[in-house]
Amino acid sequence: MVLARLAEIADGPLSAASAMPPEMYHSVEILELEQQRLFSRDWVSxxxxxxxxxxxxxxxxxxxxxxxxxxxxxxxxxxxxxxxxxxxxxxxxxxxxxxxxxxxxxxxxxxxxxxxxxxxxxxxxxxxxxxxxxxxxxxxxxxxxxWIYVTLNPEAPPVAELLQPLEELVGRYGIADYVPVHRADTVWDTNWKFLTENFMEGYHLPVTHWSTLGTWMPMDSVVFPDRRHQAFTYQLFEKDERSRYGRAHPDNTSLEDRWRNTTVMPTVFPSHMYILAPDHLWYLSLRPRGTSQVDLRFGIAVAPEQYASLEDPGAWVEELVAFFGDVCEEDRLVVEGIQRGSGSPLAEPGPLSWLEHELQDLMGYLVSRLT
Ligand code: FES
Ligand SMILES: [Fe+2]
Structure with missing residues (x-):
């Protein structure tokens, strides 16, 4: 059955991995299992x-x-x-x-x-x-x-224990002091996992996002975790001077050296993802709405020294929100297109690139919970 095939892909080398079988995105039984074993048991934010x-x-x-x-x-x-x-x-x-x-x-x-x-x-x-x-x-x-994390599961290990290996990466940014400036809830016509995968992989950035952030992505700086974790995955990358956002404000005295240009992108399984940069934070929380729709929440927050330095915070935030709105729209078109494509008779999952490393991590998580 499809989960046995998924386990084969998840357990093999990335160089031999393919995308998930289409049934993973279209089966009502799989969705039912996900609701019971992922969304009812793990932490969501x-x-x-x-x-x-x-x-x-x-x-x-x-x-x-x-x-x-x-x-x-x-x-x-x-x-x-x-x-x-x-x-x-x-x-x-x-x-x-x-x-x-x-x-x-x-x-x-x-x-x-x-x-x-x-x-x-x-x-x-x-x-x-x-x-x-x-x-x-x-x-x-x-x-x-x-972050607020919630779960229906009284037995789930504490968040701080599950995410302990992330603490060293994420803790240095001081998220609790970031100033929330925007939140929006919406519905897209795609399976929740297509959106999760899209958020996790940088392979599409130069193409899908060529007109927004695609050209700033120095692919050679991308770093993935050196082993698979149960509850999360992440990638790190650095932004250079071409980038409009993503570098520490001069008043930021806590981040040092390369961390001043480094962005951390954690995915906490099953449904919490964020892009944590020295100057801003962009998050996504999602939940399935049937097999072919997803409820999603986007939020944006700004690093405190960045926010304090703004002469006209309203205008700056408006520009930032509009920019990320354009990026989202670019993503919506592709993830809705994959939903349609993957349901067609000739659809077949193809091989992954090394930049899609985290897709295999997601498969590992799914196999561990659903089987
Ligand atoms: S007061 Fe809430 S349902 Fe009647
Ligand atoms: Fe994207």
């Missing part, structure tokens, strides 16, 4: 803790069809709660915002920021009704290097 800086700030997400929201409490803790009312199961919050109380839009049961039911109108005649019995269930949440 709805965004940065700095995106909800004040008590009552929240943002919504969904984990394997479970709607949730991350909210900052009066005690400054970031919590994640089920986004489903304990009365007749209405979804409580949409999008993002600030709320001093979470009030259900249906019959106005209202919850405190920690999920306790604070008020429920006209429930006094209901036998044995006790507000304490109807709190919103909490979802396991950890903040690591500025």
């Amino acid at each position: 709805p965004g940065l803790a700095a995106e909800i800086p004040e008590p009552g700030d929240y943002l919504t997400w969904s984990i394997a069809n479970q709607p949730v929201f991350c909210i900052r409490g009066r005690d400054n803790q970031v919590r994640t709660l089920s986004n489903v009312c304990r009365h007749r199961m209405m979804q409580l919050l949409e999008g993002s915002g600030n709320s001093k109380r979470i009030i259900c839009p249906y019959h106005a049961w209202s919850y405190d920021l920690d999920g306790r039911l604070a008020a429920a109108n006209h429930m006094e005649e209901t036998d044995g009704f006790d507000k304490a019995d109807h709190c919103l269930p909490g979802i396991r949440t950890e903040v690591w290097n500025g």
Whole structure:
């Protein structure tokens, strides 16, 4: 079956590897397994803790069809709660915002920021009704290097343990101090793995992105991890003076030597990817929406000294967001095109290049979880 074929590709040398079999992207059974064994069990990230800086700030997400929201409490803790009312199961919050109380839009049961039911109108005649019995269930949440991570799995190892080998690379940038400037949610017509793979490989950059960032990519500086990790993969590359973004601001005194030009691109399996540069951060979180659609969230944050130096932050950010918007549109066209192409009768996966190293890492992760 397809997973046995996937294991062969994942376990062989990269020089003999091919792209994943089309069935991996089109099979409803595979999607079902992914929801159960990846999205319900591993850590996913709805965004940065700095995106909800004040008590009552929240943002919504969904984990394997479970709607949730991350909210900052009066005690400054970031919590994640089920986004489903304990009365007749209405979804409580949409999008993002600030709320001093979470009030259900249906019959106005209202919850405190920690999920306790604070008020429920006209429930006094209901036998044995006790507000304490109807709190919103909490979802396991950890903040690591500025990221909010959540999981439905009480048994999952702590994020800091899983990502410990990434700490040395990522920790030096101080993500928690980056200033969030943009977030957008959208839906693309492609399988979630086509988008993950696209984000992970630099092979397409000079071609797909020739008019935006393609010409700045010094391919000879790309470095991959020297062994396969269970929970993540990454690549590093350096930007030179041709690059519009990606180098440390002169006021940045924490990054040294080549790190001032180095970008780290981690993918935390299954669905959290980011481009972490000395001056900015661009992230992508995704979740499947059937086999042929994906919900995705893009976020952008700016390094603090870069942000502080801007004379007109609004205009600078607008330009940055427009630039990444163009890059996204270039990616959307290709990942939607692969979705259509890979479903055709003559579609057959071809051999990979060395720059597609991380595709094989993703296959290794999938094999380890799905089989
Ligand atoms: S469903 Fe929420 S108050 Fe009725
Ligand atoms: Fe791309």
